Amino acid sequence: MAPTKLIVVVGATGNQGGSVVDVFLSAPGWRVRALTRNTSSAKAQALAARGAEVVAADLDVPSTLEPAFRGANAIFLVSDFWGLYGDPANKDKPKPGQALNVWAAEHEVQQLKGAIDAIAKVATLERFVYSSLSNATKWSNGKYTHVYHFDSKAIAEDYAREIYPELWAKTSIYQAGFFLSNFVLNPILQPVKGEDGVARFIGNIDVNVKFPFVAAEEDSGHFVKALVDEPAGKNLIGYREWLTHRELAAVFTQATGIAAEVIQLPNGKSKVEEPPELKVELDDNFAYWNEFGYEGRADPTIVHPRDLATLSKLDTVFNYFKKQDWTKVLG
């Protein structure tokens, strides 16, 4: 029997990492080391009960990373921009005059570079899968420079590519598409039900532009498994369906029986007005997606799920919408 291989998963208690843990726990020949800052949390304990080795590691404490990555055959790395931005403990960390999201992006880059430095030292490593997003500044030719949570991940990706060619030769990129859970959990993107009973998806997204929709908590592990099994060097935009928001609303209606429409706000009117730094980021974010594509469509290295030879069959957007409790969202 072939010896068991080890995948080490950063963000194991989260959406993407949690799905990676799920898939590898049931993959023959693999064992899973799940990293978390808090090994006694309910999520961490549940992973341990299912057979993962749960190990404490903190991207802010570099000394915890080397032992956590030791012996890995594969590593999945994800960072949490919105966790940094939303954590009240970070409120006073920006430098004078620096916006909180600018600080969060800088800090995310620092965390990722620290993890990449540690991962480059893992002699047993065969595959590194890095959760990235497109470089909005680059692919918009400098037009949209405030999509901090995209650019941060791309900046650290460039660091790995430039500083560690040996590691880079073992690396594939997983760009997670637009999470379907945004419509369930994120007040900025949830549909709103009018008195006429129609659910309205209101925002700045162009209703006719195709987007990569993913159930990150279900699909990520399948993408990562294929990226681990297949040759390195892939830059995958991960999605279960590639739809416009108008098409998405039609699927929503089929799945839920609730009439729906998408409303694109007129130019100059934003969905989010406060806090000001978030408005700046989201205005650029939606405009970048509309004009240059979520994945930076001019990037010639992008591959799609159909380009993976070993990808498992993924579930549908219809089924995702069908199983949600929309009364919690729509009242």
Ligand SMILES: NC(=O)c1ccc[n+]([C@@H]2O[C@H](COP(=O)([O-])OP(=O)(O)OC[C@H]3O[C@@H](n4cnc5c(N)ncnc54)[C@H](OP(=O)(O)O)[C@@H]3O)[C@@H](O)[C@H]2O)c1
């Ligand atoms: N929303 C979208 O549509 C979308 C699309 C693509 C990409 N993204 C990106 O997805 C990322 C978040 O990923 P996710 O949704 O999979 O995560 P998540 O569910 O928000 O969970 C965050 C994970 O990060 C871990 N973590 C946070 N800080 C850490 C630290 N200092 N050291 C070690 N682990 C840490 C947490 O672990 P513990 O708490 O257990 O330590 C947790 O497992 C964000 O950066 C976002 O930009 C979002």
